[in-house]
Each structure stands twice: as C-alpha cells, then as structure tokens.
Amino acid sequence: xxxxxxxxxxRMDAILRKVRxxxxxxxxxxxxxxxYFIVGYAPEEAQQGIVxxxxxxxxxxxxxxxxxxxxxxxxxxxxxxxxxxxxxLLALSAAEVGVVFCTAVLLSGPFWGKPIWGTWWTWDARLxxxxxxxxxxxxxxxxRPFAGEGERGARFAAVVGIIGFLDIPLIxxxxxxxxxxxxxxxxxxxxxxxxPPEMLTxxxxxxxxxxxxxxxxxxxxxxxxxxxxLAAVLRRRALREG
Amino acid sequence: xxxxxxxxxxxxxxxxxISVYGxxxxxxxxxxxxxxxxxxxxxxxxxxxxxxxxxAPPASQPPA
Numbered sequence: 183x184x185x186x187x188x189x190x191x192x193r194m195d196a197i198l199r200k201v202r203x204x205x206x207x208x209x210x211x212x213x214x215x216x217x218y219f220i221v222g223y224a225p226e227e228a229q230q231g232i233v234x235x236x237x238x239x240x241x242x243x244x245x246x247x248x249x250x251x252x253x254x255x256x257x258x259x260x261x262x263x264x265x266x267x268x269x270x271l272l273a274l275s276a277a278e279v280g281v282v283f284c285t286a287v288l289l290s291g292p293f294w295g296k297p298i299w300g301t302w303w304t305w306d307a308r309l310x311x312x313x314x315x316x317x318x319x320x321x322x323x324x325x326r327p328f329a330g331e332g333e334r335g336a337r338f339a340a341v342v343g344i345i346g347f348l349d350i351p352l353i354x355x356x357x358x359x360x361x362x363x364x365x366x367x368x369x370x371x372x373x374x375x376x377x378p379p380e381m382l383t384x385x386x387x388x389x390x391x392x393x394x395x396x397x398x399x400x401x402x403x404x405x406x407x408x409x410x411x412l413a414a415v416l417r418r419r420a421l422r423e424g
Numbered sequence: 425x426x427x428x429x430x431x432x433x434x435x436x437x438x439x440x441x442i443s444v445y446g447x448x449x450x451x452x453x454x455x456x457x458x459x460x461x462x463x464x465x466x467x468x469x470x471x472x473x474x475x476x477x478x479x480a481p482p483a484s485q486p487p488a
Binding site: 231232233235236239240243279282285286289290293294296297395399402403405406409410412413416417419420423 | 425426427428430431433434435437438441442445446449452453456457459460463464466467470471
C-alpha cells in the first residue's frame with residue numbers, strides 16, 4: 183500500500199477510466215434510442231392508454247437502482263473483508279447513483295398511479311418497501327460525513343450498505359406475499375416475459391440505456407472520490423514540507 | 425390522450441433528475457481537478473522545481 187493508494191486501487195482506477203470512456207457516449211446514444219422507442223415504436227396499451235408508457239422509464243430506473251445497490255452490497259462486503267479503500271470508494275459511488283435512480287422510481291410511480299389507481303400514493307407493500315430502500319441508502323449517504331473520516335465511518339457505512347440490500351428481495355417478493363395494488367412482475371416471472379414483442383424490445387432498449395448511464399455515473403463518481411483522496415495526500419504533503 | 429400530461433411530467437422529472445445529477449458530477453470533477461492542479465503547482469514552487477511547460481499549441485494556432 184502506497185500513500186496514494188493500493189494496487190487494487192490502481193487497477194480499479196484504470197478499469198473505471200476505461201469503463202467511463204466506453205459507457206458515457208454509449209449511454210448518450212442509448213438514451214436517444216430509448217426516447218425514440220418509447221415515443222415512436224412502443225404501442226399504446228389497450229386498457230391504460232398512453233400513460234402506460236411511464237412503465238419503461240419507471241422499470242429501467244428501478245433496475246438501475248437495484249444494480250447500483252448490488253454493487254454497493256458486494257463492494258461493502260469486500261471492504262469489510264479486505265479493508266481496502268478502493269472498495270469503500272466504489273460502494274459509496276454506487277450508493278449515491280442508486281439513490282438518484284431510486285428517486286426517479288419514486289417520482290415517476292405516482293404519475294402512473296394517479297390516473298390508473300386514482301391516488302398519487304398508497305401504503306402498499308411494494309411502494310412502502312421501495313420507500314424504505316430509498317431511506318436506508320439516503321441514511322447511508324448521510325452517515326458518511328457524520329460517522330467520521332477514515333476507517334470507522336467506512337466500516338459503519340459498509341454494514342448499512344449490506345443490510346440495506348436485503349430490502350431488495352423483499353421488494354421483489356412483496357407483490358406475491360401481500361395483497362397489493364402494484365402489478366405482478368410481467369418480465370421476471372416463471373412463465374417468461376408476458377409482454378408483446380414491441381413493448382419487450384422497448385423495455386430492453388431502455389434497460390440497456392439506463393444500465394450504461396448508471397455505470398458511467400458510478401465510474402465518474404468514483405474517479406471524483408479518488409481525486410479527492412489524492413488532493414488530501416497532496417495537502418498533507420504540502421503541510422509537512424511547509 | 426387525456427392522460428398525456430401525467431406521462432410528460434413523469435419523464436420531465438426523470439430527465440431533470442438525471443441531468444441535474446450529471447451536471448453536479450461534472451462540476452465536482454472540475455472543482456477537484458482544479459484543486460489538484462493548484463496543490464501540485466504550490467508543491468513544485470516550494471521545492472523550487474520548474475513548472476512543466478504546457479502542451480505546445482497546434483501549428484495552425486499562434487501561441488498566446
């Protein structure tokens with residue numbers, strides 16, 4: 183381990199930089215393609231009409247947030263095991279991006295709920311467990327500055343990052359375990375996707391675009407944190423030499 | 425089509441959220457990169473090292 187980072191950190195830096203360079207332009211093209219598919223290709227659903235098209239952005243945001251929280255979960259576990267700052271940094275970056283996409287889920291849902299269910303919000307099992315997930319990871323982000331600099335804060339955050347992820351299987355199963363207004367899973371179910379091909383294609387394009395965007399955000403966010411670490415090292419060096 | 429405003433608002437909010445977050449990343453990136461440059465320059469100046477020259481401008485462009 184050097185003053186500016188470990189070997190894992192150096193390898194992670196190189197990988198994240200490559201990932202960022204590839205995913206950022208692809209995410210841009212992906213979002214344009216997703217907009218085209220949602221507006222011009224996907225048909226209107228017979229019963230719900232045009233408002234059903236919220237589905238694509240809503241589900242893709244949910245998927246992107248789950249992916250981010252999964253990265254936080256794995257990185258937090260690796261941090262507790264290896265105590266390498268590189269994993270803590272990746273966990274923090276993914277949690278922040280995950281909160282952004284989870285906010286998108288919670289914001290877009292009510293605009294679908296109001297015309298279809300007749301209410302902006304209901305304390306339904308899936309909605310409530312999703313709100314709990316958002317609160318857990320907002321708590322994770324708030325915990326960081328308050329739990330202190332260095333290893334102590336990172337250790338607390340890693341524990342919250344792991345426990346928080348346990349809510350995701352609960353969200354997925356909530357529509358089966360409890361009576362709920364929220365629709366049953368129509369893509370990830372035992373009988374395979376229950377969507378017309380045009381809707382499924384549009385959903386897949388949106389999922390790919392949001393995944394690329396989430397990965398690009400995580401890579402950029404991790405690089406910012408890494409540069410902040412380097413700035414802190416330089417500041418200490420300047421103080422020593424001053 | 426009567427529910428079109430709901431659809432528009434949902435995507436406007438998703439778009440706004442993603443754009444604002446993206447711009448905040450760009451701002452934080454620039455801020456920390458600038459801080460690093462300032463710190464590195466201060467350290468070099470303190471050690472009496474020469475400041476490395478900036479990359480030469482392209483031939484078609486006159487030096488400032």
